[in-house]
Amino acid sequence: MQSFIFDYYGYNVSEIVDSHFDYKGYRFTLISTTETDANIAKLDEFVTNLRQNFADDVVYFVKNRYNQYISLNESTSILLLTYKLSPIHLDALLKMHQIYYNFNQSRLNLNEIISLWEQRIDYLENQCLVILNFDNPSHKDLYEYVMYAIGMAENALQYLTDLRIDFKDPFIATLTHRRIKKLDKWEIFNPFNLIFDHSSRDLAELYRNDIIDLNQLLDLTKQYQYQIKDYQYLLARVLFPVSVFDVLEDIYL
Structure with a gap:
């Protein structure tokens, strides 16, 4: 090499x-x-x-x-x-959200996200669960793991579905990230990790991965002046066990 x-x-x-x-x-x-x-x-x-x-x-x-x-x-x-x-600091991420807010009039498509989450749930139900052998103790543990992920995902999906019904105005998107497992330059500025979505996608990633705590999360939502629909989307993002799905899909895809 x-x-x-x-x-x-x-x-x-x-x-x-x-x-x-x-x-x-x-x-x-x-x-x-x-x-x-x-x-x-x-x-x-x-x-x-x-x-x-x-x-x-x-x-x-x-x-x-x-x-x-x-x-x-x-x-x-x-x-x-x-x-x-x-080093890089959280301020860089917040600056990114501010600069690229409504960039090229980008909007969040809830229908696409709902469809994607439904597909991911269906995959676990129809591909992962059916191949488990309950005579194998490790498969029993995996079954419980998968069922937990499906249950959390279905709750998150319900929040998105209600959000689509209750709020007709589209979400204005900004530049966010597919995943944020740690706060460093590679994670924040890797061009293949960037995606236009609502800022709460990143806040959920930061919180789930223990980069910020609950008080910091709430402070950021106040700084962003979140409304009810923003909090609802944030809750859906926090609930959806994306890391579990990523691991299982890596194994079975």
């Missing part, structure tokens, strides 16, 4: 750990991709916009010697991303 990095990017690297290497104060990360160079170029346009607002905090793409985003390593398409090694 060191020779690949030198041949394509010109970096003379002595050690690579978990697809990462550090060079002159920057962290570089190699990831595989199925995207085309054209799609990455389009995503990079948005990354450029991010860098105008957040400078060195942003994770950005590194082109290879041939001025391309994608490099081939043994028939695998590889991207190289980098960011400056320095």
Whole structure:
């Protein structure tokens, strides 16, 4: 891999750990991709916009010697991303929510989220549960785990369904994250982790992963001037056991 990095990017690297290497104060990360160079170029346009607002905090793409985003390593398409090694604070996330609020008139589509959650629940019910062998004690524990996840998800889904009925005005979206497992630059500014959604998606992630406590969560909702429908969507996000679904889908998909 060191020779690949030198041949394509010109970096003379002595050690690579978990697809990462550090060079002159920057962290570089190699990831595989199925995207085309054209799609990455389009995503990079948005990354450029991010860098105008957040400078060195942003994770950005590194082109290879041939001025391309994608490099081939043994028939695998590889991207190289980098960011400056320095701490990041919660203020950066709040700033992101503020800057990209209503960006390009983005709106939250509750119907799409409800449909996605229904599909994820159906998958656990129709794929995971049916293959369990109750003669196996570990499968019995897994059954209880799956049933817990389904029950929590159905409660969360009911909140979304009620929300769709009770409030006709669409939610204005902002730039959020698919997952936030820790507060660092890779998690917050990785372009593949970004998605337009309601700010409470991120607040729920922060709370579920013990990055903020309940008092901090409530303080943030006041700072964001949440209304009833915002709290209802936040509660649905907190209730939905996304980490459990992620683990089970990784096992059975």
